[in-house]
Amino acid sequence: MTTAGDIMHRGAQWIPAQETLDRAAQLMRDLNVGALPISDQNERLCGILTDRDIVVGCVAIGHDPARVTAGEMAQGTPRWIDASADVSEVLHEMREHQIRRLPVIDDKRLVGMISEADLAQHLTEDQIASWAESVYARTPGGH
Numbered sequence: 001m002t003t004a005g006d007i008m009h010r011g012a013q014w015i016p017a018q019e020t021l022d023r024a025a026q027l028m029r030d031l032n033v034g035a036l037p038i039s040d041q042n043e044r045l046c047g048i049l050t051d052r053d054i055v056v057g058c059v060a061i062g063h064d065p066a067r068v069t070a071g072e073m074a075q076g077t078p079r080w081i082d083a084s085a086d087v088s089e090v091l092h093e094m095r096e097h098q099i100r101r102l103p104v105i106d107d108k109r110l111v112g113m114i115s116e117a118d119l120a121q122h123l124t125e126d127q128i129a130s131w132a133e134s135v136y137a138r139t140p141g142g143h
Helices: 021-031 051-059 089-095 118-120 125-135
Strands: 034-040 046-052 100-106 109-116
Touching: 021 034, 021 051, 034 109, 046 051, 046 100, 089 100, 089 118, 089 125, 109 118, 118 125
Parallel strands: none
Antiparallel strands: 034 046, 100 109
């Protein structure tokens, strides 16, 4: 059985909810990633921050990324997967919620992230095709 822990990218880091978006952008640059899990004061997942969130949700509307926090950008219920979960559960979670990055948690601690690149490296062509079709499928009446 292939697990989330087997295919994840290790070394993921939290960005604390109280940290500013300019610092989040610097951390993304330093880690060469496009998304960071957001943690609350107890190091529990409270959201995901993407580079696009910073640009579209802050900079493009004229806000100062040095004054907006990661926690202010956290929206909705964050999704995650246990490190011991089977890869089929990973695919289901990403497909069901149409997400492209999934934090991996072990014993309530962040241990990694699963991205599209991780899936591409570890799945069969059929698994990738099925997942991509479901995640990128247009919703009825959508654009």
